[in-house]
Amino acid sequence: MSLQSFFQKYTGFLRSLKAVYVVNNLLQSDRLRHNRSLYRKYGLQKSIFSPVGSGDFKTHHPDIPWIDRPDALEKLEQNAEFQALGPVLQEKVRGFLKDGYMILEGFFPEADTDALNGEVAAQLEAGKAQYNYTGRKIFNFFGHSRLADERFFRNPELLRLLSFLLGKKVIPFQSLNFTLGSEQRAHSDSIHMTTEPPGYLIATWIALEDCTPENGALFYYPGSHRLPYLTTTDYPSGNTRWTIGNNSNRRYEDKIEEVIAETGLQKQPFLGKRGDVLIWHANLLHGGSPITRPGATRRSMVCHYYAEDVICYHEMSQRPALLPPTHPV
Template sequence: MDVLKEQDVQKYWEEGYLVLEGLLTPAECDALRQRMSEIIERMDVPEHCRIQFSTDHDEQLKTQGNADYFITSGDKIRFFFEKGVFDEKGDFVVPRERSLNKVGHALHAHEPLYKAITHSPKVQSIAKKLDLINPVILQSMYIFKQPDIGGEVTPHQDATFLYTEPLGRVMGVWIALEDATLDNGCLWFIPGSHKSGITRRMVRTPKGTFPLTDFVGREQNYDEKLFIPAPVKKGGAVLIHGEVVHRSAENTSASSRHVYTFHIMESHNTCWSPENWLQPTEQLPFPCLYT
């Protein structure tokens, strides 16, 4: 099963991303969405953990409880909310299914439907075509991009948060469970930007200190004219090199933009940084993609 053609492989390595149509069927997309609805229905989140997710300045990490909730989420299923969905008492001001920014970071380990998609023959075929010898799953997320309130994701590189030595060993697989359009917040990329390294890293701070994470270095300023949109139809996917610069705009439309995404690392001859916020645990070592 060759999902990628040779020209696709070449395009991915040259531009740092690749749009693939039809990775999942509409029925598979609908099943993943339905299962997430069931997860949300029984969602029970402690008051102090009703945190708002931001890639801009990690507002969610400003209190000890919130920081703990985030940094220990790598082997669990936890909930991260959009801005403005709670009142001053911590009560929802929107329906709970419209409140979430994302759910992460171990759907691939604890939810059979998500696990099956993550380890599917199609995804394994992609990794093999890219000559990955021993790819492992780092994390997974369900991203909602809620209508009218779906927040902006500012320009960034995934390697800022998922750092390896050498660089270039991480790839995101971003699967559209609904059409991702110019109106509802599709991804935008700077083609070729994965060839210039990174200038910022998110690292764990020394044990016993607060905050639990900090940034080393600074994000560059990017010319808006360099960004190219990557809309994709329901069931399509975008492969994202760990160093390519990408962003998405706010969703001010009436349509949501649900996505299931996960990150793969080539573990062969690769050092996963012990300073990364995300670490394998005894309960959940990074599972091999090929099993």
């Protein structure tokens, strides 16, 4: 068993020790070697196995995603690839620039979502797939299912659209499958999966059954992607040179609540239908509503992607991101 597999279930003191993650990095060096050239490119002078965080980058590289630039909408209308998308998808892309998300209604047929739900249930029953320590998340189910991998995680049509939005080819990074809603407080993915330059992360949220107010529907804050990126220096994370703060995530979510109150952002529920896909910006604030009907399921699959030729790391836990084993380096 790898340390990474061990930590899927473990919740004790060792999770706070940065040295433990360094050992895991050394044991999985093949999944980090791509960072050697990237560290040189972005002037990061440290071992690829060491902890890494936003504090290691004194200034950000100016090559931010085109969607985050002031002239994004103007450039968009002149883009030949955009013109080839068709009017419906063009309008969704414009909305993505403005609000930080887009919805692709009915993208996956019921046959596909039914098949994936069946495979998840079968793998859980057989003990081949497991929830992590949260009791809600199944990490990287694509490694257990060709359907999850090829049809959902690496769907060619989605990959083309995501690559267009980031302006670089995307790398499928990780997936999360849920049976129950997460009930997670508002957060931005950028605190968990950070990139240098900032903003080169994007996510898809796939509804594997209908979302309702009772089964813990996803929510998001339109326009919140334009807020400054928060890092562990913006709240009392408790991090030290050797350890990760025990309550860092809770304190981060407390800080996000303060930001929402200060900015007056308005929460929007996502009452999606089975087969719908929600695509969101790296910095869009989102979370999971409370489950008000006990036992109500909200099956879903969340996939994260980051762009080629950028550094990806986990700001909260100060870890370099490990490429999935199936990704060809």
